[in-house]
Amino acid sequence: MSFDTIVSILDSTIRLGTPLLLACLAGLFSERSGIFDIGLEGKMLVAAFFSAAVAYVTGNAWLGLLAGIASSMVFAFIHGLASITFRGNQLISGVAINMLASGITVLIGQHWFHLGGITPALSGGARFQDVALPFAQALKGVPYLGLVYDQLISGHSVLVYVGFLCVPATWWVLFKTRFGLRLRAVGENPAAVDTAGVSVVALRYSAIAIAGILCGIAGTYLSCSLAAGFGREMTAGRGYIALAALIFAKWRPWYALGATMLFGLLDAVSNRYQTIDIGMLHIPNQFMSAVPFILTVVILAGFVGKAIPPRAGGEPYVKER
Amino acid sequence: MDRLPTWADAILVPVLSIVIAFAISAIVILGIGENPINAMGIMISGGLGSTYGWGYTLYYATNFMFTGLAVAVAFHATLFNIGGDGQAQLGGLGVAMAALYIPWPNWWLALFGASAAAALFGAAWAAIPAWLQAKRGSHIVITTIMFNFIGSALLNYLLVNVFRPVGSMDPATANFPKATTLPNLSSILGLVGIPFSNQTPANVTFLIALLACLLVWLLIWHTRFGFALRAFGKSEPAARYAGISPVKITMYAMLISGALAGLMSINNVMGESGRLVLNSSEGAGFIGIAVALMGRSHPLGILLASILFGFLYQGGAELAMWTTIPPQLILVIQALVILFTGALDNMVRMPVEAVFHRLGKRRG
Amino acid sequence: MATAETSGRQATAAPTASGSAPAIELRGISKAFGPVQANKDISLAVKRGTIHGIIGENGAGKSTLMSILYGFYKADEGEILVGGQPTPIHDSQAAIRAGIGMVFQHFKLVHNFTVLENIVLGAEDGALLGPSLSKARKLLKSLAEEYELNVDPDQTIENLSVGHQQRVEILKALYRQADILILDEPTGVLTPAEADHLFRILANLKREGKTIILITHKLREIMEITDTVSVMRRGQMTATVKTSETSPEQLAELMVGRKVLLRVEKKPATPGKTVLEVENLKVVDRFGVERLKGVSLNVKAGEIVGIAGVAGNGQSELLEVLGGFTAATGHLRMNGRELDVSGRHSDGQTRRHDGISHVPEDRQHLGLIMDFAAWENVAFGYHNDPAYQRNGFLMDNAALVRETAAKMQRFDVRPPDPKLAAKNFSGGNQQKLVLAREIERNPDLLLIGQPTRGVDIGAIEFIHQQIVRLRDAGKAILLVSVELDEIMSLADRIAVMFDGRIMGERLPEETDERELGLLMAGMKGKAA
Known part of the structure; x- marks a missing residue:
């Protein structure tokens, strides 16, 4: 395998890992506050649709991003209504949100564009263009490092950089700010937060709103950057892979980066090769696509390091007498 | 807060939830520029207006009865089995292997064998998440989701690389032998002199689904196991006090649930397509969640909810044929039903409770 | 003190x-x-x-x-x-x-946060955490000296003893200038x-x-x-x-409200052969804490042995082991026959077969399924009894309803409606329901924990009478209660538990509350 090939596989790892990363961080905020979120998939999907639709109509990718974020937040709000205000089952709400997203995107898409649920192809300013970092062109000639800088580090959509910046930002917010302290506390013991005079409901809604924003960016990236337009079910299980990555990362931001990039790498490799031959072993690419899920089951089983979710996760908060 | 009378809890609240879900669906139809009353008319005539329509409605309902029962049995043990879809697909693999590799002399023996294989494969696919939940405490919702994806990757591999007949481009098995063809509903109803369209996939499996409803009802409310299952579902510490083993109940509940989900594939794989194709369950495992929630995990409720959803699927297909409304409308309705009967239950329940509270006060 | x-x-x-x-x-x-x-x-x-x-x-x-x-x-x-x-x-x-500061009975602490983080939570000075934490650290030091409130500020809550956790709660209030x-x-x-x-x-x-x-x-x-x-x-x-x-x-x-003499009418006991024998019972909980540290005890037919002690000194674990749903080491014999305590060959079902009935301390979480009807609760734990089955595999629900109606009559459960869910009965009537179920099985040994907790005065008397009646029928009874009065008036022999051990046994007529109180506090003998 040549150096060029490695760089190009890593390059697509970053492209494919970014939506996972954003969605995974979204799940991290939500679940750290005690709200299970299996609706990452649905939120990404609506965002992918509305961002592409608005970007197409206005010709402006940034307006598309706003629409994507707004639609994802509406879905996040529905989840909040069900799981925080009305203390319903968070998992059932998540299932409903995913279904609603896959139905409504096609329904509205067909109504608006008459293309069977997809948007017309995006081009020009309707799509996020790759950003060339300074000196990428100049350093191209430097052996190895130049290629790495030009191909791997430079030349991604601005949303990729946003995604990567979100990792230290999430870490900082979570562990260095008042909001982060309260957020982590409300996911572990909401009664402690409540008796300390802080609103459990407000905290959880803010966590869910952040999750909405991040899923909005992730969905927008899918349709307005990675692809050029919306396609039916285009999230293709990425929300669930992000969920798997979140467990794999044990609800921690830096680990989330590692887990999502690992899963991005698996995706990149299976896209590139139909089968992988390691000596006598033929690994079919269907296996590669199942690896994130298998790894997560192994982690969940606790054979390799136990993944302990936030203690109050999944349970609506009811004041006790 | 006062408790609701049983009838209000079992009928009024769910019916209200469904009315709200359908009202919002109507608004959605209005929103995409169609007339909801018109749409309803097309759906009713298409889904229920002929024996042809009824045939499809009952065919879909059969699928949903199995997956709905699967979700319900697990629900009674407070286990949320989201893996019905994967279990149904694996059940399909069982059906395909039984039908292809065993030379059955006639359809009813084949049905017997294929059912056993479907149940076995479905149960097996539920067994690992069940064991991980029971022994290692791994959250069953997450593991069953993961197993849906692992299952579909596995079937993808098998259909492309193993079962695909030589020369075929289609990722599907060969057609099953003639002897395994199940009698359709029209020939069964013909025996008692009821004329019924023979152009629909509805088949003998519908009767098996009805039987399954009856058996699940007996199992849950009239057997020792059902008693232990419900006790465990209501309170795990109390179950341990009574000597009911959480591990055993979790395992059995999930095995039964997986087997029921797997059984669905005798309807679609053996009864309808006569071969195993990719994504054979077509999301029926998820519809089972809606059906179980709407039917309050009771087999009679599930039977009715399944027929309603069967009607929606058939009606939705007709709608797509005669209007510009895509069949994904049904996904929206389904999602709204799950949302309002499941997650937003309290939103409907709290006002109802308040009304009853006020009425009770006035009377007292 | x-x-x-x-x-x-x-x-x-x-x-x-x-x-x-x-x-x-x-x-x-x-x-x-x-x-x-x-x-x-x-x-x-x-x-x-x-x-x-x-x-x-x-x-x-x-x-x-x-x-x-x-x-x-x-x-x-x-x-x-x-x-x-x-x-x-x-x-x-x-x-x-x-x-106003409040220290709740159940602490409101975040288990995986440090002491400092818990104290600062909700009372931070600004959007950033750093300054608040260092301020809290300083204040903590002075409070510790002033009030004997010393705790390690960087320890996580789950690693602290209960006493220290309570100090954190007090510190929280003081940090908020209560x-x-x-x-x-x-x-x-x-x-x-x-x-x-x-x-x-x-x-x-x-x-x-x-x-x-x-x-x-x-x-x-x-x-x-x-x-x-x-x-x-x-x-x-x-x-x-x-x-x-x-x-x-x-x-x-x-x-x-009135002078109550918790004296139960009862004749002197006539203990027969030993029914229950416990030897060197030890329980280690899932956190590795030893909850029972070698308990030995026996109960004879026709006597009530009362276990006194402050809640949380191992009484619950003892009942759970005897009831078959907590694993232990040591020996347990019923009528001379060795029973399993490891949990590998025993559970609540085998215990019932071996003649042990159990009225658990926490009836709402253990003894009853609150959503189940009274008749289902009367079958609960005995649902495998062949008498409740017909045709081999179906349960005879109708017969159970009839049987429950009769039991409710005998135990004066009100309202006497077998189809009413357990949650709709008062505490006293719930307890009577559990008693009806367990006592009417005619066990050799009845385990009974906190029999009258949350029960109205009228029902207390009835429940006490039932316990004495069972004793007089020649059954062995092990009674656990944190109410010393109850132990004094019901028990024929009193064992005091402290810190997972039996501190001593006394006869009620030869001891008083003072002596028992000392034993309950872990002090041996009549000194002090």
């Missing part, structure tokens, strides 16, 4: 002369939950710099009152004055602003040594001018540390007196 310091200082001497207004005053507080009047026209004034006790039985309305003070509930009527100023308290935030500290049953979970330390802390706080409200149902604590005491009964405040001018007897009478 009483420190000279606290008993010497009386309420008459107000330490700080900053105005004569009470630190906190309640006027005409009422609160109802549906038809239940939890608090009725309660008025109370607590003087600054004193320790005020509130005493009453379970369900007397103490906790509701404190929840109103801390903003968890809104009172239907009445007002709260803090330092003479009317202060509406509609949430915890308002309570904190008014200088002047009025409410403690709800603070000693329920403490060892005697920890309780002593707590009392020293409270005395220190009082000396510094803090006002303390102590809620408890333990007379001893009231007498030991408070300056004034209020008694609550059935939602009302029946009296407020100076501690120095009252006696435990008088308080007890005020609590219960």
Whole structure:
């Protein structure tokens, strides 16, 4: 395998890992506050649709991003209504949100564009263009490092950089700010937060709103950057892979980066090769696509390091007498 | 807060939830520029207006009865089995292997064998998440989701690389032998002199689904196991006090649930397509969640909810044929039903409770 | 145990002369939950710099009152004055602003946060955490020295003992500059040594001018540390007196409303052969803590053995092991036959087969399925009994309903409706339902934990009679209760548990509450 090939596989790892990363961080905020979120998939999907639709109509990718974020937040709000205000089952709400997203995107898409649920192809300013970092062109000639800088580090959509910046930002917010302290506390013991005079409901809604924003960016990236337009079910299980990555990362931001990039790498490799031959072993690419899920089951089983979710996760908060 | 009378809890609240879900669906139809009353008319005539329509409605309902029962049995043990879809697909693999590799002399023996294989494969696919939940405490919702994806990757591999007949481009098995063809509903109803369209996939499996409803009802409310299952579902510490083993109940509940989900594939794989194709369950495992929630995990409720959803699927297909409304409308309705009967239950329940509270006060 | 310091200082001497207004005053507080009047026209004034006790039985309305003070509930009527100023308290935030701090019975701490993080939570100075944490660290140091409130600021809560966790709760309140500290049953979970330390802390706080409200149902604590005491009964405040001018007897009478002599009519026991033999039973919980440290005990046919002790000293674990749902090591023999205690070959079902019935301590979480109908609860645990089956695999529900109706008649369960869900019965009737189920199985050994907890007076008498009746029928009974009165009046032999061990056995006629109290506190012999 040549150096060029490695760089190009890593390059697509970053492209494919970014939506996972954003969605995974979204799940991290939500679940750290005690709200299970299996609706990452649905939120990404609506965002992918509305961002592409608005970007197409206005010709402006940034307006598309706003629409994507707004639609994802509406879905996040529905989840909040069900799981925080009305203390319903968070998992059932998540299932409903995913279904609603896959139905409504096609329904509205067909109504608006008459293309069977997809948007017309995006081009020009309707799509996020790759950003060339300074000196990428100049350093191209430097052996190895130049290629790495030009191909791997430079030349991604601005949303990729946003995604990567979100990792230290999430870490900082979570562990260095008042909001982060309260957020982590409300996911572990909401009664402690409540008796300390802080609103459990407000905290959880803010966590869910952040999750909405991040899923909005992730969905927008899918349709307005990675692809050029919306396609039916285009999230293709990425929300669930992000969920798997979140467990794999044990609800921690830096680990989330590692887990999502690992899963991005698996995706990149299976896209590139139909089968992988390691000596006598033929690994079919269907296996590669199942690896994130298998790894997560192994982690969940606790054979390799136990993944302990936030203690109050999944349970609506009811004041006790 | 006062408790609701049983009838209000079992009928009024769910019916209200469904009315709200359908009202919002109507608004959605209005929103995409169609007339909801018109749409309803097309759906009713298409889904229920002929024996042809009824045939499809009952065919879909059969699928949903199995997956709905699967979700319900697990629900009674407070286990949320989201893996019905994967279990149904694996059940399909069982059906395909039984039908292809065993030379059955006639359809009813084949049905017997294929059912056993479907149940076995479905149960097996539920067994690992069940064991991980029971022994290692791994959250069953997450593991069953993961197993849906692992299952579909596995079937993808098998259909492309193993079962695909030589020369075929289609990722599907060969057609099953003639002897395994199940009698359709029209020939069964013909025996008692009821004329019924023979152009629909509805088949003998519908009767098996009805039987399954009856058996699940007996199992849950009239057997020792059902008693232990419900006790465990209501309170795990109390179950341990009574000597009911959480591990055993979790395992059995999930095995039964997986087997029921797997059984669905005798309807679609053996009864309808006569071969195993990719994504054979077509999301029926998820519809089972809606059906179980709407039917309050009771087999009679599930039977009715399944027929309603069967009607929606058939009606939705007709709608797509005669209007510009895509069949994904049904996904929206389904999602709204799950949302309002499941997650937003309290939103409907709290006002109802308040009304009853006020009425009770006035009377007292 | 009483420190000279606290008993010497009386309420008459107000330490700080900053105005004569009470630190906190309640006027005409009422609160109802549906038809239940939890608090009725309660008025109370607590003087600054004193320790005020509130005493009453379970369900007397103490906790509701404190929840109103801390903003968890809104009172239907009445007002709260803090330092003479009317202060509406509609949430915890308002309570904190008014200088009220609360130490709940169940701590409100985040288990995987450090002490510092827990203290700062909700009382941060700014959006960034750093400055708050270092400020808290400094303050913690001075508080620790001032009040004997030392804890390691960087330790996570889950690694602290219960006593230390409680200190964190007190520190939380002090960090929020609370002047009025409410403690709800603070000693329920403490060892005697920890309780002593707590009392020293409270005395220190009082000396510094803090006002303390102590809620408890333990007379001893009231007498030991408070300056004034209020008694609550059935939602009302029946009296407020100076501690120095009252006696435990008088308080007890005020609590219960009439002089109750918890004497049960019973003949002397005629113990027969040994039914239950326990030898060197040890239990280690899932956190690796040894909860039973080698318990040996026997119960004979026709006698009631009572286990006395402060809650949490291993009584629950002992019942669970005997009931078959907690694993242990050691020996357990029934009628001379060795039974498994490892949990590998035994569970609640095998125990029932071996003639052991169990009325668990926590009937709402263990003994009953609250959503199940009465008839299902009567089958619960015995659902595998062949008598309840027909045709081999179906349960005979109709026969069960009939049988339940008969049992409800015999045990006077009201309303006698077998199809009513357990949650719709009162506490006493729920307990009768459990008793009907367990006693009518005619067991060789009845395990019974806290038989009358949360049960109304009328039902208590009935339940006690049933226990004695079973004894007189020649059955062995192991009774666990934290109510010493109950043990004294029912048991034929008393074993006291402390810290996972049996401290000693006494005959009720040869001992008194004082001696048992010492044993319960872990002190052996008649010394001291």
